[in-house]
Amino acid sequence: MLSVNHLSKTYAAGDKALDDVTFTIPSGQVVGLIGPSGAGKSTLIRCINRLVEPTSGSIQLGDTTITGLSTSELRAVRRRIGMIFQEYALVERLTVMENVLSGRLGYVSFWRSFFRKFPAEDVQKAFALLARVGLTDHANKRADALSGGQRQRVGIARALEQDPQLLLIDEPTASLDPKTSRQVMRLLLEMCNERGLPAIINIHDVVLARQFTERIIGLQAGKIVFDGPPSELDESVLTRIYGEEDWKTLEHDSEAA
Amino acid sequence: MMTTPVWQHRTSRANIVLWVGWLFLVALFVFCWQVMTKDTIWAFVADAPEQAADLGSRMFPPRWSYLDKLWVPLWDTMNIATLGTLLGVIIAVPIAFLAASNTTPSTLFVRPVALFIIVASRSINSLIWALLLVSIIGPGLLAGIVAIGLRSIGFVAKLLYEAIEETEKIQIEAVTATGASGAQILNYGIVPQILPAFYGISVFRWDINIRESTILGLVGAGGIGVQLQASLNTLAWPQVTMIFVVILGTVVISEWVSAKVRHAII
Numbered sequence: 001m002l003s004v005n006h007l008s009k010t011y012a013a014g015d016k017a018l019d020d021v022t023f024t025i026p027s028g029q030v031v032g033l034i035g036p037s038g039a040g041k042s043t044l045i046r047c048i049n050r051l052v053e054p055t056s057g058s059i060q061l062g063d064t065t066i067t068g069l070s071t072s073e074l075r076a077v078r079r080r081i082g083m084i085f086q087e088y089a090l091v092e093r094l095t096v097m098e099n100v101l102s103g104r105l106g107y108v109s110f111w112r113s114f115f116r117k118f119p120a121e122d123v124q125k126a127f128a129l130l131a132r133v134g135l136t137d138h139a140n141k142r143a144d145a146l147s148g149g150q151r152q153r154v155g156i157a158r159a160l161e162q163d164p165q166l167l168l169i170d171e172p173t174a175s176l177d178p179k180t181s182r183q184v185m186r187l188l189l190e191m192c193n194e195r196g197l198p199a200i201i202n203i204h205d206v207v208l209a210r211q212f213t214e215r216i217i218g219l220q221a222g223k224i225v226f227d228g229p230p231s232e233l234d235e236s237v238l239t240r241i242y243g244e245e246d247w248k249t250l251e252h253d254s255e256a257a
Numbered sequence: 258m259m260t261t262p263v264w265q266h267r268t269s270r271a272n273i274v275l276w277v278g279w280l281f282l283v284a285l286f287v288f289c290w291q292v293m294t295k296d297t298i299w300a301f302v303a304d305a306p307e308q309a310a311d312l313g314s315r316m317f318p319p320r321w322s323y324l325d326k327l328w329v330p331l332w333d334t335m336n337i338a339t340l341g342t343l344l345g346v347i348i349a350v351p352i353a354f355l356a357a358s359n360t361t362p363s364t365l366f367v368r369p370v371a372l373f374i375i376v377a378s379r380s381i382n383s384l385i386w387a388l389l390l391v392s393i394i395g396p397g398l399l400a401g402i403v404a405i406g407l408r409s410i411g412f413v414a415k416l417l418y419e420a421i422e423e424t425e426k427i428q429i430e431a432v433t434a435t436g437a438s439g440a441q442i443l444n445y446g447i448v449p450q451i452l453p454a455f456y457g458i459s460v461f462r463w464d465i466n467i468r469e470s471t472i473l474g475l476v477g478a479g480g481i482g483v484q485l486q487a488s489l490n491t492l493a494w495p496q497v498t499m500i501f502v503v504i505l506g507t508v509v510i511s512e513w514v515s516a517k518v519r520h521a522i523i
Contacts, residue, residue, distance in 0.1 A: 106436025
């Protein structure tokens with residue numbers, strides 16, 4: 001379970017990215033985080049694994065208070081949080097297998113990781129995950145040899161190789177075409193459901209968010225302006241999150257999808 | 258009635274500034290020309306073609322038999338360049354990581370020190386390093402190797418730290434997010450990104466060092482330059498030509514190798 005309490009982040013330049021954000025995610029729940037560009041979606045999920053240092057407030061994962069951990073404790077808690085990125089963020093010049101195994105870096109010693117001597121069960125798990133995402137044959141290819149959809153599936157395998165208790169997913173489909181986007185979203189959802197894994201998905205695409213998540217949090221200028229099931233996401237709510245626009249076409253899209 | 262708006266590439270003010278700028282450049286050129294030619298003895302300049310032809314006739318043909326005596330100094334030269342490059346690269350790598358703004362442990366203290374080492378190494382020519390080192394550790398190959406090494410530190414470290422600063426932040430972020438330690442982030446997130454640059458820079462510097470090490474013998478730091486100086490001192494012009502031919506051949510080969518290697522790793 002993840003709980004975020006009164007979280008605020010003000011950047012050095014004085015921009016207030018997050019303003020008193022509070023919410024709780026029970027285990028197994030997949031939450032879509034929507035909002036206009038610059039609303040603080042990316043900052044919010046980066047605060048949770050402290051890639052971005054929050055200014056105030058607290059974050060708890062299970063019994064661990066993430067805010068205020070020492071460097072080594074922070075590493076230990078990062079192992080429990082998988083992260084998936086918009087531009088895949090694979091290490092381009094490493095092989096697919098090395099990328100997936102890098103999910104175990106928090107668990108193995110430097111020299112083991114340096115000589116790529118990961119424990120046998122880690123390697124087995126990596127093969128199982130690659131099979132699960134349909135990339136068994138690509139294990140020894142370099143990451144930059146894959147297509148966008150394939151790369152994102154390697155990203156998913158890397159995150160799950162960590163055996164995480166929470167997934168943070170930053171715009172997983174923003175670089176993908178509509179069909180691949182749906183395939184990737186479906187895969188993510190299946191993976192989360194199989195493992196009872198809670199997840200926060202930053203997503204631009206309201207239609208996708210509605211289709212694939214059970215709860216939606218709407219962020220506007222760093223504040224939560226909506227928190228509820230996708231069915232309550234009507235025109236007035238969309239206007240509250242994004243501003244005035246003809247939202248009717250979106251309704252049609254959503255029904256058609 | 259509406260007037261058609263007039264569009265001009267530059268405002269008239271910008272035009273005047275531009276013309277004054279050109280005028281200043283021309284004036285500067287005339288001034289520099291005068292300074293440059295003040296001490297020129299024109300009789301010598303007029304004589305130049307004849308002098309060149311005279312020297313050319315003395316230098317030609319090269320003394321091919323001298324080649325036998327050049328193999329060992331040539332081998333020394335290559336060793337100076339290669340070992341010097343190796344020395345420089347080994348010292349440059351940690352300095353580059355200390356100098357790159359995204360990997361330095363402290364921007365306030367460590368980074369300026371690393372940058373100073375880079376500038377110091379780069380500001381002194383290898384011939385001058387060799388001059389200093391010959392008087393410190395005596396004449397010979399070692400002085401040459403260390404001179405090449407010291408000069409290479411700045412070059413390699415500067416290009417490498419720029420490559421480190423240009424690494425994609427998100428790849429490093431992704432490795433960090435797995436709970437990796439600092440050393441693991443370096444090994445998995447940064448090193449794969451800079452490896453091609455690293456090989457390219459090292460081979461490029463080796464190629465430059467082959468050329469630089471050919472003249473280190475002029476100040477007693479070993480290599481083919483020792484023969485060059487001896488031949489120049491005894492006015493043995495055919496031998497000088499022979500040395501030039503050998504240096505040219507070596508440089509062509511080293512450039513070819515360097516181009517091949519750099520092409521292979523991109």
